[in-house]
Amino acid sequence: MRKITVRFDKVIANQEVDFQARWGEVHGLVGxxxxxxxxxxxxxYGMYTHHEGEMYIDGVKTRFTSPKDAIAKGIGMVHQHFSxxxxxxxxxxxxxxxxxxxxxxxxxARSQEIVQELSETYGLKINPRARVSDLTVGLQQRVEILKALYLGAEILIMDEPTAVLTPQEILQLMDTLMNLKKKGKCIILITHKLAEVKLVTDRxxxxxxGVVTAKVDTKDTDEKKIAMMMVGREVILEVNKxxxxxxxxxxxxxxxxxxDKMGLPAVKNVSLKVHRGEVVGIAGVQGNGQSELADAIxxxxxxxxxxxxxxGTRIAGKNLPLQCREAGMGHVHDDRIHVGSAGDMSIRDNFLAAVYRRPELKKGLFLDYRKADQVVEESVEKFSVKIGKIADDISSLSGGNMQKLIIAREMYLKPRLLIASQPTRGVDIGATEFIYQQxxxxxxAGNGVLLISNELSEILALSDRILVIYKGELIGELSRGEATEEKIGMLMAGIRLAEDKEGRQ
Ligand SMILES: Nc1ncnc2c1ncn2[C@@H]1O[C@H](COP(=O)(O)OP(=O)(O)O)[C@@H](O)[C@H]1O
Ligand SMILES: [Mg+2]
Structure with a gap:
């Protein structure tokens, strides 16, 4: 791909991008x-046709008019959301x-044979007769890959394929990618997970x-260097506590x-404690009740x-969220767009919505507006939130900055218990680093934190104690010392650990 430029209104999503991938390699596309x-x-993949620049496949100049066109020329793509x-x-x-x-x-009958054959050729085990709704996410992804292969994909694009997988499923996928590579295919792997990039890619x-900042051979680099090229400065994700x-x-x-909101059981008989000075991490594959657990608490x-x-205060009766706040709870909600903030309100009002009851912000019965503005400005500065003015709509902020503002707001109340649910989802590495530190x-400082995250690396970096949620139940507990990616991964897949069955029940 040469000098590819793509514009959406005012955004330049790609600017004169040069990109080359070779047959028989796994190529990491990171950022x-x-x-x-x-x-x-x-x-x-032929989905955007309004681009500038040129494309060559096997040296032949090509321009696709639709995905159908691209598929016919041997391009396959597995999207972030399955179809x-x-x-x-x-x-x-x-x-x-x-x-x-x-x-x-x-x-x-022929369809089943075809799938059987493909499955054997590429080592992608699957039952052709199984109903897709009965499959785990990892197997559904396998169906997507088979679908692309059936349509003749020689160049296979995988867009953030590991975001929805357990660690074991990730290893299986990596195996699959290596197999496809051995068959001479070109695999383009989009990911922001650096360990994966290092493990499986060639270049x-x-x-x-919107621009390419580096092209390197994987063997000549390491995770730290890749992170630096992505962010443009050194990043420290190891935390000292x-x-x-x-x-x-x-x-x-x-x-x-x-x-849950549909009225189906989402959290089943969960008991847990968080102590002062402790981060309790809840690990699990997305959709196992973790969101509802945070909402229930x-x-x-x-x-x-x-x-x-x-x-020590029992939360019951009316106005539960307010009771929680008054008992000393802060909550960074996993849905910052719809629940954690109000998009058509200003940065200032979004901040004040949670803190306006504080005595220091009152002037008699009313809000002290000057003081309030000052508090918002100070918090914005302290948490390095990049904003225009505090009167701007909160929706004008990027994901990372909006999240920092929400954390600044929750922290302003000095909560003795902070619930942080997917605190770095969709947030860039720079902001992630900052959020980890907070x-x-x-x-x-002696407060308790309940961290709920689908990112295992995040759970491992921050938690003192780790609980794993599966289908709404806590099915295992590990201290940070005993926790390994493998053990947590088994639990995330619903497999109870042997010692847990006998000992703790
Ligand atoms: N269909 C679209 N309409 C408008 N802007 C878009 C569209 N798709 C992507 N963008 C913008 O282009 C930029 C690059 O987005 P994207 O290619 O999705 O990034 P990445 O996959 O690296 O996260 C972002 O600023 C995004 O908001
Ligand atoms: Mg993307």
């Missing part, structure tokens, strides 16, 4: 959120784009803010159960059963 990776690959039909079988999903016919009908292209010295219980949740979802005490500082 922070918004760097332009997906856009570049959508050009290659399978859940009610259909694996075989039906794989052949859906170009089914084999017999007497005018789709030949199901790396780094993008930052004080020795673990837990104090009194600050959160005591006993046998709590609740339903912070009073946003009603309990079906169980009891919650924050700092969480650790808060713990070191």
């Amino acid at each position: 922070e959120n918004g760097a332009g990776k997906t856009t570049l690959m959508r050009v290659l 399978l039909v859940p009610s259909m079988t694996v075989a039906e999903n794989v052949v859906i784009g170009k089914p084999p016919y017999k007497k005018g009908l789709i030949d199901l 790396i292209t780094v993008m930052r803010a 004080d020795e673990f010295n837990p104090g009194d219980v600050i959160l005591d949740a006993e046998n709590i159960s609740c339903c 912070s009073g946003l979802l009603p309990l079906m059963s169980g009891e919650i005490r924050v700092n 969480i650790v500082k808060h713990r070191d």
Whole structure:
């Protein structure tokens, strides 16, 4: 790809990007959120046709008019969100784009044979007759890959494929990619997870803010250097924290159960405690009840059963979220756009919405506006949130800055218990580094933190104690010392550890 430029209104998503990948390699395309990776690959996949620049495949100049066109020339793409039909079988999903016919009908037996053959050729084990809705996310992804291969993909683009997988599933995927590479295919792997890049790629292209900032052979680099090329400066994601010295219980949740918004059981009989000076991490694959657990604990979802005490105060009755706040809880919600903030309100009002009851902000019965503005300005500065004016809409902020503002707001109340749910989701490495430091500082100052995260590296970096949630239940507990990626991964997949079955039950 030569000098590819893609504009959306005023945004230049790709600016004169040069990108080359070779047959028989896994090529890592890395960069922070918004760097332009997906856009570049959508050009290659024929989804964006309004680009400038030229494309050559095997030296032949090519310009696609649609994904169909790209597929016909051997390009395949597995997107971040799958496009399978859940009610259909694996075989039906794989052949859906170009089914084999017999007497005018789709030949199901032949479809199953095709999937069986593909599955053997590429070592992608799957039951062609299984219904997609019954498969784990890892297997659904396998169906997506088979689908691309069936349509003749020689160049296979994978867009952030590991975000939804357990560590074991990630290793299996890496195996698959190595297999495909051995068959001579070209694999382009988009990811921001540096360990993966180092493990599986041959070469790396780094993008930052729409331009390519580096092209390197993987063997000549390391995670630190890659991070630096992505961010443009040195980043420190290892955290230094004080020795673990837990104090009194600050959160005591006993046998709590609740339903999700659809009314289906989401959290089942969960008991957990958080102590002062402790970060308790909740690990799990996305969609196992972790969001609902955070909402239940912070009073946003009603309990079906169980009891919650924050700092000794029982939270029950009316106005639960307010009671939680007054008992000393802060909550960084995982949905910062819809719940953590109000998009059509200003930065100032979003900040004040949670803190306006503080006595120091009052002038008699009313809000002291001058003082309030001053507090917001100070917090914005202290948390290095990049903003225009505090009167601007909060929706004008980038993901990372919005998250920093929300954390600044929650921290202003000096919560004795901080619930941080997916605190770095969609946030760039620079802001992630900052958020990690804030969480650790808060713990070191003797406060409790309940960290809920789908990023295992984050759980391992920050937690003193790790609980794993699976289908709404806590199925294992590990101290930081005993926790390994492998053990947590087993639990995330619902496999209880042997010692846990016998010992702790
Ligand atoms: N369809 C679109 N319309 C408008 N802006 C877009 C669109 N797709 C991407 N962008 C913008 O282009 C930039 C690059 O986005 P993207 O390619 O998705 O980055 P990445 O995949 O590296 O996270 C971002 O600023 C994003 O907001
Ligand atoms: Mg992307």
